[in-house]
Amino acid sequence: MEASISVASEAHLEYVLRIADSSLILGHRLSEWCGHGPVLEEDIALTNVALDLIGQARLLYAYAGTLDSKGRGEDRFAFERNESEFRNVTIAELPNGDYGFTIMRNFLFLAFQRELWAVLQASDDSQLSKIASKSLTETRYHVQHASDWVIRLGDGTDESHARTQRALDVLWPYTAEFFSASTIDGGDVGPAWSTLENRWSSVVRPVLDVATLQVPAPTAFLSRGKEGIHGEHLTPLLAEMQYLQRVYPNCDW
Amino acid sequence: MDRKEWPLWEVFIRSRNGLDHKHCGSVHAADPSMALKNARDVFTRRMEGVSVWVVRADDIVASDPDAKPEMFDPAEDKIYRHPTFYTLPDEVNHM
Numbered sequence: 452m453e454a455s456i457s458v459a460s461e462a463h464l465e466y467v468l469r470i471a472d473s474s475l476i477l478g479h480r481l482s483e484w485c486g487h488g489p490v491l492e493e494d495i496a497l498t499n500v501a502l503d504l505i506g507q508a509r510l511l512y513a514y515a516g517t518l519d520s521k522g523r524g525e526d527r528f529a530f531e532r533n534e535s536e537f538r539n540v541t542i543a544e545l546p547n548g549d550y551g552f553t554i555m556r557n558f559l560f561l562a563f564q565r566e567l568w569a570v571l572q573a574s575d576d577s578q579l580s581k582i583a584s585k586s587l588t589e590t591r592y593h594v595q596h597a598s599d600w601v602i603r604l605g606d607g608t609d610e611s612h613a614r615t616q617r618a619l620d621v622l623w624p625y626t627a628e629f630f631s632a633s634t635i636d637g638g639d640v641g642p643a644w645s646t647l648e649n650r651w652s653s654v655v656r657p658v659l660d661v662a663t664l665q666v667p668a669p670t671a672f673l674s675r676g677k678e679g680i681h682g683e684h685l686t687p688l689l690a691e692m693q694y695l696q697r698v699y700p701n702c703d704w
Numbered sequence: 705m706d707r708k709e710w711p712l713w714e715v716f717i718r719s720r721n722g723l724d725h726k727h728c729g730s731v732h733a734a735d736p737s738m739a740l741k742n743a744r745d746v747f748t749r750r751m752e753g754v755s756v757w758v759v760r761a762d763d764i765v766a767s768d769p770d771a772k773p774e775m776f777d778p779a780e781d782k783i784y785r786h787p788t789f790y791t792l793p794d795e796v797n798h799m
Contacts, residue, residue, distance in 0.1 A: 490710070492731050492742035499745050596741060603734075 462635040464518040469677045471511035472539035475529060477560060478504030479692050480547055489550050496596060503589040510582045530696035534685050541676035542625040544685040551604050555618040558597035563629045565590045566650045570642045598658045605662025619664050624672040631673055712761040713739040717753035725757050
């Protein structure tokens with residue numbers, strides 16, 4: 452009996468970490484734009500999104516700590532795990548590329564995250580449902596911001612259209628991971644991510660249409676970041692993000 | 705390449721219901737909806753507002769700083785124009 456309980460709570464923890472890690476890693480990527488935005492207003496807009504994402508990750512890590520047999524807190528989750536222990540979807544860890552690439556990634560992922568929050572609000576897990584309702588209002592704005600820019604750039608100049616289409620071509624295959632089957636999906640905690648595909652698709656495709664962008668044909672490519680199998684880009688990201696804690700263990704400031 | 709600057713928009717924020725919108729700064733933006741979002745992102749990060757207005761800076765008609773004497777000085781010695789003879793009821797806030 453005990454063993455099955457601990458398997459269930461392990462899956463529960465994994466489910467929360469997938470969401471938390473995706474927020475943290477994308478938040479960290481967006482923070483790299485700080486001081487480099489194309490215009491001051493966008494610089495601030497993107498760092499606002501980064502801060503919101505990192506704030507969501509903090510709430511989720513604090514909650515994950517209560518599910519964790521090792522009793523880890525937010526700092527240990529963020530700064531003391533190795534690459535293979537991170538459960539973020541791979542799209543979050545890809546380097547920023549140009550502004551169009553960053554915006555397209557935000558659009559594709561945050562639209563998914565918004566649908567996830569919307570369903571999680573009704574979760575039986577009251578902590579998770581509280582975090583989801585708070586995050587949903589933030590993410591609604593993020594998606595609005597990203598959609599606006601996808602349309603402006605996609606339906607903009609020849610160059611902005613070409614770059615945005617290129618970004619979509621590269622990023623689209625990574626979205627399959629959002630909905631890929633997984634052993635830890637479902638249960639009482641929250642929706643199986645695979646059930647969100649239609650909702651996500653009905654949000655994303657009309658915006659891409661207005662932006663005059665072509666959705667690429669499906670491929671067999673499937674990234675597996677949410678299972679801890681990452682690409683080449685997460686390690687350098689963690690090296691930078693975790694540097695201080697790694698060099699000065701337990702330092703506090 | 706054409707690198708025209710986006711036009712300037714003046715930003716007005718109402719900090720609480722019942723108060724006036726106050727000018728708080730300006731942003732650059734290509735159109736009204738972008739201006740509104742930029743204003744939100746730049747000026748309401750610390751819960752400064754419940755409502756935002758943006759106005760194209762070009763659309764504001766401003767008085768000429770050189771015309772200050774004839775515009776404003778004549779009001780200086782007309783103390784009787786101040787409605788200081790009334791006691792305001794407590795219910796009237798923010799006058």
